[in-house]
Amino acid sequence: MSKRRINKVAVIGSGIMGSGIACHFANIGAEVLLLDIVPRELTDKEKKKGLTLDDKQVRNRIVNQSLQDAIKSKPAPLYHKDFANRITTGNLEDDISKVSDVDWIIEVVVERLDIKKQVFENLEKHRKEGTLITSNTSGIPIHMMSEGRSEDFQKHFCGTHFFNPPRYLELFEIIPGPKTDQEVLDFLNEYGEKFLGKTSIVAKDTPAFIGNRIGIFGIQSLFHQVKEMGLTVEEVDKLTGPVIGRPKSATFRTVDVVGLDTLVHVANGIHKNVPDDEEHDIFELPNFINTMMEKEWLGSKSGQGFYKKIKKEDGSSEILTLDLESMEYRDKKRASFDTLKKTKDIDVVADRFEVLINGDDKAGEFYRKNFGAMFAYVSKRIPEITDELYKIDDAMKAGFGWEHGPFEIWDAIGVKKGIELIKDLGKEPAAWVNEMIETGVDSFYDVREGNTYYYGIPEKTHIKIPGQESYILLDNIRESKEVFKNKGVVVEDLGDGILNVEFRSKMNSVGGDVLAGINKAIDIAEKSYDGLVIANEGKNFSVGANVGMIFMMAVEQEYDELNAAVKYFQDTCMRLRYSSIPTVVAPHGMTLGGGCEMTLHADRVVASAESYIGLVEFGVGVIPGGGGSKEMTVRAQDLFEKGDVELNTLREHFLTIGMAKVSTSAYEAFDTNILKPGKDIIIVNKNRRIKEAKKVALMMAEQGYTRPIERTDIKVLGKQALGAFLVGTDQMQAGNYISEHDKKIANKLAWVMAGGDLSEPQQVSEQYLLDLEREAFLSLCGERKTLERLQHMIQKNKPLRN
Numbered sequence: 135m136s137k138r139r140i141n142k143v144a145v146i147g148s149g150i151m152g153s154g155i156a157c158h159f160a161n162i163g164a165e166v167l168l169l170d171i172v173p174r175e176l177t178d179k180e181k182k183k184g185l186t187l188d189d190k191q192v193r194n195r196i197v198n199q200s201l202q203d204a205i206k207s208k209p210a211p212l213y214h215k216d217f218a219n220r221i222t223t224g225n226l227e228d229d230i231s232k233v234s235d236v237d238w239i240i241e242v243v244v245e246r247l248d249i250k251k252q253v254f255e256n257l258e259k260h261r262k263e264g265t266l267i268t269s270n271t272s273g274i275p276i277h278m279m280s281e282g283r284s285e286d287f288q289k290h291f292c293g294t295h296f297f298n299p300p301r302y303l304e305l306f307e308i309i310p311g312p313k314t315d316q317e318v319l320d321f322l323n324e325y326g327e328k329f330l331g332k333t334s335i336v337a338k339d340t341p342a343f344i345g346n347r348i349g350i351f352g353i354q355s356l357f358h359q360v361k362e363m364g365l366t367v368e369e370v371d372k373l374t375g376p377v378i379g380r381p382k383s384a385t386f387r388t389v390d391v392v393g394l395d396t397l398v399h400v401a402n403g404i405h406k407n408v409p410d411d412e413e414h415d416i417f418e419l420p421n422f423i424n425t426m427m428e429k430e431w432l433g434s435k436s437g438q439g440f441y442k443k444i445k446k447e448d449g450s451s452e453i454l455t456l457d458l459e460s461m462e463y464r465d466k467k468r469a470s471f472d473t474l475k476k477t478k479d480i481d482v483v484a485d486r487f488e489v490l491i492n493g494d495d496k497a498g499e500f501y502r503k504n505f506g507a508m509f510a511y512v513s514k515r516i517p518e519i520t521d522e523l524y525k526i527d528d529a530m531k532a533g534f535g536w537e538h539g540p541f542e543i544w545d546a547i548g549v550k551k552g553i554e555l556i557k558d559l560g561k562e563p564a565a566w567v568n569e570m571i572e573t574g575v576d577s578f579y580d581v582r583e584g585n586t587y588y589y590g591i592p593e594k595t596h597i598k599i600p601g602q603e604s605y606i607l608l609d610n611i612r613e614s615k616e617v618f619k620n621k622g623v624v625v626e627d628l629g630d631g632i633l634n635v636e637f638r639s640k641m642n643s644v645g646g647d648v649l650a651g652i653n654k655a656i657d658i659a660e661k662s663y664d665g666l667v668i669a670n671e672g673k674n675f676s677v678g679a680n681v682g683m684i685f686m687m688a689v690e691q692e693y694d695e696l697n698a699a700v701k702y703f704q705d706t707c708m709r710l711r712y713s714s715i716p717t718v719v720a721p722h723g724m725t726l727g728g729g730c731e732m733t734l735h736a737d738r739v740v741a742s743a744e745s746y747i748g749l750v751e752f753g754v755g756v757i758p759g760g761g762g763s764k765e766m767t768v769r770a771q772d773l774f775e776k777g778d779v780e781l782n783t784l785r786e787h788f789l790t791i792g793m794a795k796v797s798t799s800a801y802e803a804f805d806t807n808i809l810k811p812g813k814d815i816i817i818v819n820k821n822r823r824i825k826e827a828k829k830v831a832l833m834m835a836e837q838g839y840t841r842p843i844e845r846t847d848i849k850v851l852g853k854q855a856l857g858a859f860l861v862g863t864d865q866m867q868a869g870n871y872i873s874e875h876d877k878k879i880a881n882k883l884a885w886v887m888a889g890g891d892l893s894e895p896q897q898v899s900e901q902y903l904l905d906l907e908r909e910a911f912l913s914l915c916g917e918r919k920t921l922e923r924l925q926h927m928i929q930k931n932k933p934l935r936n
Contacts, residue, residue, distance in 0.1 A: 138266075138321050140164060140329070142236040146226070146253060148197040151270060152242035153204035154300040157211035160220040161301065161743070162329050162818055167232055170197035172225045190228075197223045211301050213743055213799035226253075231260050238266040240294065245271060245399070250279050258287055266318065268294040272346060273403045276311045276339045288313040294322060295343060297533045298392070302744070305533030306332035307343050327601065331743065331818030333532035340519045341407040342400055345533035347519055348512060348526055348540070350401050354416045355507050356385055360458060361420060363500060367440050367455050372469035373500055378490070379483035379537025386440035390433035394426055413511055422458050431456075438463070471497035481640065483537050484546040491547060491555065505543060506555030512540045513564035516591060523578055524588040524599050541578040549576055566591045584611045606824040608636050608671050618654050622647025625655045631664035631835065632828045642672045644728035644760075645680035646699070649706045652732075659715045665831030665839075666713070668732065669720035669824045676721075676729025678750070679703070679760070684915065693912060700911055703728065703760035704904050707735040714841045716834035720827040721745045722820045726796065730808065731760040737834065739809055740827040741800040742820035747808050748796030755875060757883045758791060759911030764903035766791060767887045769807045771849045784855055788887055792880050846899040850889025859884035875917065882910040 141164065145156040148170040156168045172193045176185065185192050204211050205218055212218060224232065233239055239261060243253055250269060261267060263286045269279055276293045283291065293309030306326040310319055319336055326334035337343040342350060360370055367386045375384035389397055398419060405417035419427075426432075426439070433439030442454045442463050454463040473493025477486040490501045512526050520526060527539020544552040549571060556563050573594055580587045580596045584607065587596035611626055618625040622639040635655045639648055652668070659666045669675075687696040710717045710732060719733045722742035730747050733739055741747070749758045749766070757763050770787040774780050789795070790806045797803040800816045809816075815830065817823050863880045866872045872880070885891075886906045889898055 138237070140237045140266075140325065142167065142238075144169065144233045144236040144239045145242060146170075146239065146257070147242035147244075148200035148223075149242065149244075150204065151296065151298055151300070153201050154211050154298060155240060155242060155270065155296055156201070156221050157204060157217070158296075158300045158330065160217045161213045162331075164220065166221045167229070167236060168197055168201060168221055168223050169226050169229055169233075170200065172196075172227050193225050193228060194223055197225060209299065209302065210798055211299060213301075213801040214805075217801075226256070230256060233257060233265075234260045234262050236265065238268070240268050240270060242270040245274060247274055247278055250274065251282070254279065254283060254287075258283060261287070265290060266322075267291050268322075270294060270296055273342050273400060273407075275341075276309050280311045280313070285313070289315045290318055292318060292322070293339075293343075294326075295337075295345075297345065303533060303535075304331065304333045304531075305345050305529055306330060306334045307345060307529070308334060308336045309339050309343055310336065311339070327604065327819060328822075329818065331820070333528050335520075335525050335529055335532075337525070337529075338519055342404050344519050344525060345529040346400050347404065347515065348530060349534050350397065350404060351413065351416060351511055352508060353385060353389065353397065354401055354419075355413075355504070355511075357420050357423060358416060359500070359503060361422075363496065363503075365496070365500070366467060366469065367458065368467050368469040369471075369496075372471070372474070373497055377474055377477060377483075377486065378543075381535040390439035390441055392433070393435050394423070394432045394439055398423065398427060412514060413507075422461065425461055426456075471495055473497035473501075484542070487543055487546045488548075491551070502555050503559060505547065505552070506559045506561070508540050509544050509552045510556045510559070510561040510563055513567050516564065516566070521591070522588065523591075524586075545577050545579055549578070570594070581610050584614070586610060604825065605821045606634075606828065608634070608669075608824070612636070617658060618651065620647050620651050620654075622649075623651030623655070625651065625658065627663075628667065628824070628828050630828070630832055632667060632831050633659045633663050633665070634667045634669055634824065634828075636670045637668075637672065637676060638670075639680075642670060642674060642676040642729070643678060643680045644676055644703070644732075646702075649702055652706050653709060656709050656713050656715070656717075660713060663715065664835040665716045665718070665828075667718045667720060667824065667827045667831055668710075668736070669827055672723075674723035674729075675725040675745070676727075676732070677724050678727030678729060687915075691916070693916075696915060697908065697912055700759045700908050703731075704764075704908060707731055707761040708844075708900070708904075710735040711737070712842055712844055714839075716831050716839045718827045718831045718834075720823040721747060721800075722823060726750050727758070727762075728760050731758060731762040731765070734765045734808060735761060737839075738827075738830050739814040740823055740830055741803070741809065741814065741816050742823055743800050743816050743818045744820060745800040745803065746796050746798060747800065747803045748794060748806075749791045749808075750794040750796060752792060752794045752876075752879055755879060755917060756911055756914045757879060757886065757907065759907060761904060761907070763791065763883060763886045763907040763910075764900060766807070767850065767889075767903055768845070768848050768900065770887075773807070774849055780849075780851060781855055781858060784851060784887060785858070788859065788883065791883055844900060847897050848900065848903065849895055850887075850892065850898050850903075851895050852889055852892030854888075854895065856884055856888035856891055859888065878917070879914060882914055886910050 143159045143164050144167040145152050146169050148168050156166045159166050173195050180192055201223060239257060241253055243249055267290055271293055272295060280288045280291045291311050292314045295307035297303035297305045308319060308322050323334045323336055326332040371384035371386050374380055375382055383391060401417050430436050431438050440456050444452050444454060446452055453466055455466045457464050472495050473490060474497055476489050480486045516523055523541050527541050530536045530539045553563055570589060578589050585602050586599050588599055590597040606628060612624055615626045616624055617627050624636045624638055626634045628634050633655055635652055637648055655666055717736045718738045718740060719736035720740045721733050722745055725733055725745050725747040727750055730749050749762045751758050766787040770784045773783045795806055803809040804811055817826055860881060863877045867877045
């Protein structure tokens, strides 16, 4: 990789995508210049103020309004609201010369070739030689945009296609032009992975590139299949959601969120530009889509699409569904299939596919047709859109949120079985698939020594996927590097003297097996290893404690057993803090309740930027009982020593628990003192977490890690804090802001964090606070309201969270 540095970025165009891209570069610390056009007319508001078209606030109105709209949108495009300060706005007339000072110019204007070419002509007058310049087009041929530009421009020009929203969707397609330097492609490929946290894929300059070509085919194929099989909107979303490892929004809800007009624009572009595609007719819009476009039923942006939210007379909301036969909205219908019921106890998604395609109901027929059509299509897109099959899988996983790409699903079903599905549709796979089988190769992927290999078509053998040296993939080493295993965890040897504890419980909830696994891992590491990492590759790090276990003990009034279980949790967290080897926790996604408590007690944290961390036990009527209440008290007192106002600081930490605050990114967890600046690390690419956590554990061991001394110097404020908190909860209840039960929970937390009703401030030990915490937790478990909340969460199959 070259020594090129990206310190300043210019984003041209401030629409939804432009502002989103600008925000994500701000997220990673870059200085961003966001430019857009100058308005040609004054608004009524501007006229009333006596402004003219020459006033700066008018000239920057479009860009400023667009950026503010983006910042206010949900989900938030910024990791932290303060990162907006890294973005400077301007317009393309007054400020275009400023692009001479940036390292990368990204064009994100309207999808019209003539306008893009005009923008590039103006940019080239100010761009300095060697500056990267790319287009975020989703389909316009790259070679057409750079025609007529200078040699240096063309050498440094290519497509860089972000998916919307840029912060959250991980696909980053890089599309070379005819004269793009290889150094530029190599740089962008690594930059996207390492700095932007993306799955970078170098694609060919073909219509819709890789992600949208395959993704839109899949959606269009479904549109036609719906009519053919007489499926409802609800049925399709049931069949194409989490059961097959796809987002909850599945198909039709996803189209509503993205916007039907966006999908139609891309589908029409593909239909127009791929006349020789064997599935060309699939990209032709069915009648019901044309009707929706005519009526402007575009989805969320227009208030209705495949679903429509209405207000009922009693003020409540209701979701209606579009009937694709009558084109009228109706009440939602429950979708149920016997085939899906057979997969209920199959936790691993890949293991469900074989069951699904063998179903003897409409669901089984759907999957056979759907997978067969997809397998045939992707096989024939090689080498048209890419030479490497793994790039198609990566694109669908990173751009569309699929847990498994088409070739991975095909492998799970069996390559020969997949060929049968294709032929049952009267289709044929690409010739190379049959040739692969004939040579004795029966899988598209292979795992060897912790690395994934894909089938290289020209080479007729498996080839190592490049770039894996940056990651540790637990899926690839779990069996070969297993050191210990129980129902809740697998402990793996990461090499170089570092162990990893991987949660394998349902939803990665924390129960007895997980705690036993952590303790066993610490025992092993203290005896024979140098450090311990706690990380997994689940959808979320951990969604909290095992609610069912707590509920059953509480209902049966088995308080001795419950006390022992809670103490075991506390002791386990304290072992993470006070073991003789360094411990590093690497959270990602939801890290709630017990998952957060473990994070709080590790020596170091290496968090994915997309970590949503918080102590949420108040939601089920208890306080954090695994050391979380104690730890927030400790962290508050540590700020006392820095001169913070003691009662105010303690109150802030009290409210973090009492309001069940959950960070919307790892960066926000610094605000709540759950993560510590200068100590804990944030990684934008979540796939790099485990390797980075291993590095941190190794570094601590090599520097001479010594077991910390357990603390007995924690200053608690006693009655001074307890009185203030109790007055506050009284006022909150009197104002009807909290219920009587909520007040009871808050008062129990106040008792713990104040250190009880001590007559004056004094120093206590961590164990003193843990005992108070456990006593308060147990007393709340006996409350009827708490039991009702726990039972409700069990019925909803939810973790211990708000």
